[in-house]
Amino acid sequence: MIKNIISGAFIGIANIIPGVSGGTVALLLGVYEKLTESLGEFFTAPKDKKIEFIKFLSQIFIGVIIGLLVFAKLIGFLYTSYSESTSFFFLGLIIASLPLVLTHRNNKQIDTSGKLWFLFGLFLMIGFIFLQNFYDNGEISSNLYQLTGGYAIKLILSGALAGGAMVIPGISGSLLLVMLGEYYNILGFVNNQMLIPISLVGIGAIIGIIGFARIIDKLLKSYRDNTLYFIIGLIVASLLKIWPGFTLTLFNGTINIIIFGLGIYTVKLMKKLEGNK
16 A cells, blocks of 8 residues: 555656656656556456455555655655756656566567667657657647637647556656647646636546556557567667756765666665565
8 A cells, every 4th residue: 555655646746747758757656556456457347356446556556646746745845946957857767667677577588579669669658758859849829718619629638648658667757748738738727726727637547547548558568568669669769858968066966876876776676665565
């Protein structure tokens, strides 16, 4: 129970930082498959399985809320004030965790199909990153206080796409909202406590999360290894977006290397604690 709540907290924190994927964090923490299964099969599962799913999802949800309320401002401050160092910590976490993802394969040998799916995920994410760069202008749309019928539909669709992106490791839901021109708008809705547009985005997010989770769950069950290679390709390419550059001064460079090592050590420590348990 405690592990699920902590995992949910990290997922919640990740989803508010552009460039960091909540799906990646869930995968690295070992709750991704259970999460996609619980969301994707909830409505078709028997009663006893539904109860199991509800317990798991409620623990993750509690953790997400804790992450958003308790740690989000702190992480947001660190990311804003110490962007480079914070990014290096996440880089350390992700790079150290990638070998752990490979342990979930059925076949330890990578065949030609696996290589192709890895490359597909890699180049798909690279294309996503380049496309995002054309839209990331940081401007707030004039639609912020004009909730027309058409804009309401766009908010639902944006929420659905962002929610779906949260389920796919490597793709940041917040970055997708930036591409759609709604990231800063939605921040404005939250800061101004505008319940109607927030609700529309939330409805869309629920639709997207459940829909994409169902697809990923089926793929992992039917094409496990190729799906994992595709996901790893997405994650490896997403490192390009997280990479903040490197300050060529002795002090800052040393700090970044230490923090990068701290991210790696954190993964090793979590793995050791899990093994002892």
